[in-house]
Amino acid sequence: MTEEILAHPWFGTWLAAFVGVPLALLIHRVGGLVLMRVTRPTPALHAMVVNCKAMARLVLPLVALLLVFQAAPDNLRFIGSVRHFNGLLLIGATTWLLVKAINGFADGVLAQHPHDIEDNLHARRVLTQTRVLARTAITMVLVAGGAMMLMTFPGARQVGASLLASAGVIGIVAGLAAKPVFSNLIAGLQIALAQPIRMDDVLVVEGEWGRVEEITGTFVVVRIWDDRRLILPLSYFIEKPFQNWTRKSSQLLGAVFVYVDYGMPVAPLRAEVERIVKGAPEWDGRFFNLQVTDATERTMQIRVLCTAGNSSLAFDLRCKVREGLIDFMQREYPQFLPKMRIEGDAMQPASAAPSLAQDAAPPR
Known part of the structure; x- marks a missing residue:
């Protein structure tokens, strides 16, 4: 044995x-x-x-x-x-x-590079580059591995040779069919290197406000403020315009517009805005002011500018300033809230005689 x-x-x-x-x-x-x-x-x-x-x-x-x-x-x-x-x-x-x-x-x-910190601009840049490049590299490795496994079979080599021999029209059709794939692949590399968007960036895209939740090898997931998801191809962010509120920094300048009567004094409003902004935890301490920015035939427009550390805080701060000003005017100056006046004298015709005008005037 x-x-x-x-x-x-x-x-x-x-x-x-x-x-x-x-x-x-x-x-x-x-x-x-x-x-x-x-x-x-x-x-x-x-x-x-x-x-x-x-x-x-x-x-x-x-x-x-x-x-x-x-x-x-x-x-x-x-x-x-x-x-x-x-x-x-x-x-x-x-x-x-x-x-x-x-x-x-x-x-x-x-x-x-942890990105769950307050000042995470550099960390989000690294996160975006790493994930996009890693997924691109993994895709290329898997494609190369599958191709090498197929090439070990003699039949596959013969099929490949015959396809290459008759690759005229087939190559054109395949190129047209694979155009979205290659465009997204190239767009992914551009996004990883140039970084027009990053993970957790705040965007306004297709009229929607949201944050970048995920960047894959073919598409981007934007989480909208009401928890909906907007799915966009990578090539969208290379070919079409969009707003990025956190491109250089997450700090934002928020604006609040209030319309008041011409009789409203501006100094008390300015003092009240200072009190509201300085008492708000959302304010980052950089800047605020109040100015009259427009005047119409009925009201004047008051604009308040205030800064915050990010878009969410800026939204909350704007709401707080707007609510505070309305409450202040309702409490202290209700007579100067916007209203429409109809004067009796303004309705008299300019060319009418005094007696006729007096007869035509409505009773008070």
């Missing part, structure tokens, strides 16, 4: 495999400890090593088996199928290892 096993054509190959796989696992164990220690001062690389550790335990034995099967004699039965199957497993495992490496590196970079 022992002699039959020793004389079996596969004995040497399997023996080499039984030696190579434990050796690969030993290399994984020792190499992992070394890399964990070496990359500890660099959080991004350390997170990448930690994320790849489990998948590398599968890739290294597959590499060892690939070397063993390639060194085996070509006349072994089923050696071609075994090599092919091992190659497919190795390509798939390596592709997934690269995906894990990209995700781990991205998580390490984001851990160094």
